[in-house]
Amino acid sequence: MIKAVLTDIEGTTTPISFVKDVLFPYSYEKMEEFVKNNLQNPQVQKIIEDVKKEINKSDASLEEVIEILKSWIVEDKKITPLKELQGLIWEEGYKSGKLQGFVYPDAYNKLKEWFCSGIKIFIYSSGSVKAQKLLFSYTNYGDLNYLFSGYFDTNIGNKKDKQSYVKIAKEIGFNPSEILFLSDNSDEIIAAASAGYNVIRLVRPLDAEYIDNFPYKQVESFDEIEIGRL
The missing domain is CATH 3.40.50.1000 (HAD superfamily/HAD-like)
Structure with missing residues (x-):
């Protein structure tokens, strides 16, 4: 039973089109602005460090981290720090009525x-x-x-x-x-x-x-x- x-x-x-054609492009477009505007957010700080660990490059610059995250979106990578950051970006979009x-x-x-x-x-x-x-x-x-x-x-x-x-x-x-x-x-x-x-x-x-x-x-x-x- x-x-x-x-x-x-x-x-x-x-x-799938909602995710691929709406959510993913939205997070890609907003990625750089969101990260740079939220550098004091402990969640964002942890995500940045997790990306550095994922690519095994502890001295990666912020620009490198952002570009890596954007490339993961394009490649549809199921990587936890990306998914967590997308969640934060989408939250802003839903609450503003854009999503x-x-x-x-x-x-x-x-x-x-x-x-x-x-x-x-x-x-x-x-x-x-x-x-x-x-x-x-x-x-x-x-x-x-x-x-x-x-x-x-x-x-x-x-x-x-x-x-x-x-x-x-x-x-x-x-x-x-x-x-x-x-x-x-x-x-x-x-x-x-x-x-x-x-x-x-x-x-x-x-x-x-x-x-x-x-x-x-x-x-x-x-x-x-x-x-x-x-």
């Missing part, structure tokens, strides 16, 4: 249905927990954070690593067999399944394609997911 849902965001609850999160109607309706039926819902995304909460605070349906019992990012581990899902199951207090994981990424689906999760791959028409002979269920919409039949 499914007691908890763990869901990805990008390509699952939200179009608004988008959630698919079918995802919103099904998540609300599951929430109302007592199923616990958790988020697992490569974006920082801060960025996750921001996206769901300012959506086309208003603030949806009430739907979620917890959030996980790359601090718990890589999304393609089985052990990340083992850790999450322990942390949320459910057996893997009681959890349904949703994602558009086939490697993540395989990793979660290997940890004992129930899994369904989302194949949003504009974001992904069906994989022939894929060993797990694939659907185009949350409307096709019936938890009671899993």
Whole structure:
């Protein structure tokens, strides 16, 4: 019996285009200005030091650090200091009204249905927990954070690593067999399944394609997911 849902965001609850064409360019454009305007912020100071550690160059200049961060955006690197800094930049954008999160109607309706039926819902995304909460605070349906019992990012581990899902199951207090994981990424689906999760791959028409002979269920919409039949 499914007691908890763990869901990805990008390509699952939200179009990849929102992240790739709205959020990423916004953080790229604002990166230098934001960092230079917030050098006294302890979070920004730590991020700068973490970048230097990541590139193994303790004497890197501020300009070098900023250029590295911008190159990571272009390359879509899932590196924790970048994700944390993007979260701070996006927070400013959401609060100023320049950004608004988008959630698919079918995802919103099904998540609300599951929430109302007592199923616990958790988020697992490569974006920082801060960025996750921001996206769901300012959506086309208003603030949806009430739907979620917890959030996980790359601090718990890589999304393609089985052990990340083992850790999450322990942390949320459910057996893997009681959890349904949703994602558009086939490697993540395989990793979660290997940890004992129930899994369904989302194949949003504009974001992904069906994989022939894929060993797990694939659907185009949350409307096709019936938890009671899993």
